[in-house]
Amino acid sequence: MMLTSKPNLPSPSLFLPHTFQSLQQPIPSHKLQFAQSPPHHHHHSHAHKHQPNTCLSTLQDHPNIQQTQQIHAHIIKTHFVYSHQIIPLSPFQSRLSHSAQYNFLITSYNKNNFPICSLKIYAYLRRVDFQVDNFTIPSVLKACGQCSLVILGKEIHGFVLKNGLDGDVFVPNALIQMYSECGSVVSARLLFDQMAGRDVVSWSTMIRSYVRSRMLGEALELIREMHLMHVKPSGIAMISMVNLFSDLADAKMGKAMHGYVVRNSNDGKVGVPITTALIDMYAKCGNLAYSERLFNGLTQKNIVSWTAMIAGYIRCNKLEKGTKLFNKMLEERIFPNEITVLSLIIECGSVRAMELGKWLHSYILRIGFVLSLPLATALVDMYGKCGNIRNARAVFDFCDNKDVMLWSAMISAYAQANCTNEACNLFAEMRENGVRPNQVTLVSLISLCAEVGALNLGKWIHLYLNQQGMDVDLILKTALVDMYAKCGDIDGAYSLFSEATDRDICMWNAMITGFSMHGCGKEALKLFEEMERLGVEPNDITFIGVFHACSHAGLVEEGKKVFEKMVCGFGLVPKIEHYGCMVDLLGRAGQLNKAHELIKSMPMQPNSIVWGALLAACKLYKNQDLGEVAAKKLLELEPQNCGYNILMSNIYAAANRWNDAAGVRKAMKDKGIKKEPGLSSVEVDGSVHDFVMGDKAHPQTGKIYEMLAEMSMKLNEAGYTPNTSVVLQNIDEEEKETVLNYHSEKLAMAFSLINTAAGTPIRIVKNLRVCDDCHAATKLLSKIYGRVIIVRDRKRFHHFREGSCSCGDYW
DNA sequence: CCCCCGCTCA
Numbered sequence: 001m002m003l004t005s006k007p008n009l010p011s012p013s014l015f016l017p018h019t020f021q022s023l024q025q026p027i028p029s030h031k032l033q034f035a036q037s038p039p040h041h042h043h044h045s046h047a048h049k050h051q052p053n054t055c056l057s058t059l060q061d062h063p064n065i066q067q068t069q070q071i072h073a074h075i076i077k078t079h080f081v082y083s084h085q086i087i088p089l090s091p092f093q094s095r096l097s098h099s100a101q102y103n104f105l106i107t108s109y110n111k112n113n114f115p116i117c118s119l120k121i122y123a124y125l126r127r128v129d130f131q132v133d134n135f136t137i138p139s140v141l142k143a144c145g146q147c148s149l150v151i152l153g154k155e156i157h158g159f160v161l162k163n164g165l166d167g168d169v170f171v172p173n174a175l176i177q178m179y180s181e182c183g184s185v186v187s188a189r190l191l192f193d194q195m196a197g198r199d200v201v202s203w204s205t206m207i208r209s210y211v212r213s214r215m216l217g218e219a220l221e222l223i224r225e226m227h228l229m230h231v232k233p234s235g236i237a238m239i240s241m242v243n244l245f246s247d248l249a250d251a252k253m254g255k256a257m258h259g260y261v262v263r264n265s266n267d268g269k270v271g272v273p274i275t276t277a278l279i280d281m282y283a284k285c286g287n288l289a290y291s292e293r294l295f296n297g298l299t300q301k302n303i304v305s306w307t308a309m310i311a312g313y314i315r316c317n318k319l320e321k322g323t324k325l326f327n328k329m330l331e332e333r334i335f336p337n338e339i340t341v342l343s344l345i346i347e348c349g350s351v352r353a354m355e356l357g358k359w360l361h362s363y364i365l366r367i368g369f370v371l372s373l374p375l376a377t378a379l380v381d382m383y384g385k386c387g388n389i390r391n392a393r394a395v396f397d398f399c400d401n402k403d404v405m406l407w408s409a410m411i412s413a414y415a416q417a418n419c420t421n422e423a424c425n426l427f428a429e430m431r432e433n434g435v436r437p438n439q440v441t442l443v444s445l446i447s448l449c450a451e452v453g454a455l456n457l458g459k460w461i462h463l464y465l466n467q468q469g470m471d472v473d474l475i476l477k478t479a480l481v482d483m484y485a486k487c488g489d490i491d492g493a494y495s496l497f498s499e500a501t502d503r504d505i506c507m508w509n510a511m512i513t514g515f516s517m518h519g520c521g522k523e524a525l526k527l528f529e530e531m532e533r534l535g536v537e538p539n540d541i542t543f544i545g546v547f548h549a550c551s552h553a554g555l556v557e558e559g560k561k562v563f564e565k566m567v568c569g570f571g572l573v574p575k576i577e578h579y580g581c582m583v584d585l586l587g588r589a590g591q592l593n594k595a596h597e598l599i600k601s602m603p604m605q606p607n608s609i610v611w612g613a614l615l616a617a618c619k620l621y622k623n624q625d626l627g628e629v630a631a632k633k634l635l636e637l638e639p640q641n642c643g644y645n646i647l648m649s650n651i652y653a654a655a656n657r658w659n660d661a662a663g664v665r666k667a668m669k670d671k672g673i674k675k676e677p678g679l680s681s682v683e684v685d686g687s688v689h690d691f692v693m694g695d696k697a698h699p700q701t702g703k704i705y706e707m708l709a710e711m712s713m714k715l716n717e718a719g720y721t722p723n724t725s726v727v728l729q730n731i732d733e734e735e736k737e738t739v740l741n742y743h744s745e746k747l748a749m750a751f752s753l754i755n756t757a758a759g760t761p762i763r764i765v766k767n768l769r770v771c772d773d774c775h776a777a778t779k780l781l782s783k784i785y786g787r788v789i790i791v792r793d794r795k796r797f798h799h800f801r802e803g804s805c806s807c808g809d810y811w
Numbered sequence: 812c813c814c815c816c817g818c819t820c821a
Contacts, residue, residue, distance in 0.1 A: 005815065100812095103813050104813060107814075131816090133813095135813050136814080137814080138814040138815055139814060141815085170814050171814085172815090173814090175815095201815055201816045202815090204817070205816050207816095208816070208817095234816080234817090235817070236817040237816080238817095239816090240816080240817085271817095274817085277817090277818050277819090278818095280819065303819080305818075305819080306820045307818090308819050311820090337819090339819055339821090340819070340820085341819050341820095342821080343819055344818095346820070374820075377821090378820080439818075624814050
């Protein structure tokens, strides 16, 4: 290695200020706080000032940022003093080339998470025409990856090709890693395919980058290929593979992987890191017994093993076991690091274990953990998922310098609680703070719009991301299609769907489900056929969408054919949900006995959804005998469910068995069963307004009730009679009419009639299914007021226009 | 001597 840049070595003053500016940033607290205290290098800190050789060798074992800085300063100083050579002071160092010294600094900076300093050194070396060698390139590329600087990475790639530095396998491996760290898995793969001497590292890097980008199919394919090429897996390669099976959460394949690991380890001895990965994998596959066995078999448990096991318990909702193990760990004087608490809090969020989450929160405060941004984000997310908006907001308000992840966690928290207006205000506040939203924020906002049916807001966000020139990935595109469909604009959904050229299964499913909600059975089937033609593999969800679509459109024969295709053509094993759909399909079409036969022939125990579908069909076709069979099963399965009690009582009422009907209602009252409150919402001028039955909380209550009176009068003139059979309270008829009149849906309608321009469509979203009375009334109201009224109920859309409904009264 | 990929979180 030759130093070529004798004459123009810079004076250190040119170099120092920039570098040290970045060095003055505080070291991330979590990097230092819980690092195991280095047993023997504290006494080096003053010694190495005069003996850089000791210090270099120390750094090798225990890279530490202060020492790296001091070495750096020392090199620059001697650089200045000797001008032509860098610290040839000791026998140890004289053996190091200058290139190696720089490389050493770069790796030290990398290891201490100061990749910017590494890149500055690289920039300096290039500026002075220093011959950067093939040993240094990988370290610099690593720094690029850490900073996600793909532009610089590409420049280095060019430099490598120009100078023929890619003969070594390390350089292309580092390039693959750099591209995947920067999110360009495609470039990584291109390089992987082109390189000549792929080694195990190349394979495991590529597999790992697929797993990280959740391209699980590609990862699996690569593992197969690697096996075929007889590449012997290293421990690290096997860890990448085990991680794939954790993500796939496939217990059977995971077990096979475990066998592969044992076969490929020396004497069948599996090391601690890979065992930990296996513990994690089994927990994610839901096989805790195996995790436990592996964990107990570990002779040397480290914090990572403990973390994996405790997180596994929480993930599988074994909160008590998890808590016990956490305490046991503390007793054994093993202390959690940031990743430990981070993982545990994330798992608490996923199983909605708020009490344990709260306890962990108090633990980190007690122990004096600095609330880093990732920790705060996890807490906000956990509280949000548990529905505790107040605690989420408290953690959120506590943080300074919030990044996108934080903001978006809080926005999702509001979104999950359906607090549309709060979510939007926070979104505005975030932009005012100069934080650019990422795809995650936008996806959660768009899903929120879909959930509450806020079409205008959804459209605004769509416009916003186009104006901002945001990169719209497939997930975001799918969220938009879903939003347009769920907000009642099926044409809007379809035009976006048609434009998408890179549709994945989720995109197809969103569109098929959209069609099914709108009662467009034929269109859904057509799409399904197109998928077949294009060779797109449908999944469980696709079939649920298709069956629903057939069911809402009365396409019985078509639905049956698809069911057959699902089993025989695609070899999918129908799940209970699919049976539920088929029972619904047959039942709705009046084939009650066939539906009952299907239930009896199911290979699994029918659940309440399946019996519920049959019961609803019995109600529609007034078959009280079969209805009673279904209802009894349902009341056994879910005695507290109000809907089934109501259906049961309706069946008795329809058959004039008033005593039985009254018996059900009395039992409901005795058991204290309450009806799930109906909730309707409408979006006007960018805000969402919610109404519950008899709501008087709205600022415009006076006007709304005046409007309701007018509506009721006009309905009577049009010959409408209230259908009081849907009211199950034990009150007199006149009161029942009043109750009907104040159904949340009618309140929402009155509010919209007042606050929107004549002739514009009204869109209402409700949480329950639409009741018979509201359905009849809305049909008439659409004609009386000359409005298109679009109501989305729990299952599907009703487009009311000129006195009739798109569902054809079949829902 | 120096370089790539390693268990738990993102």
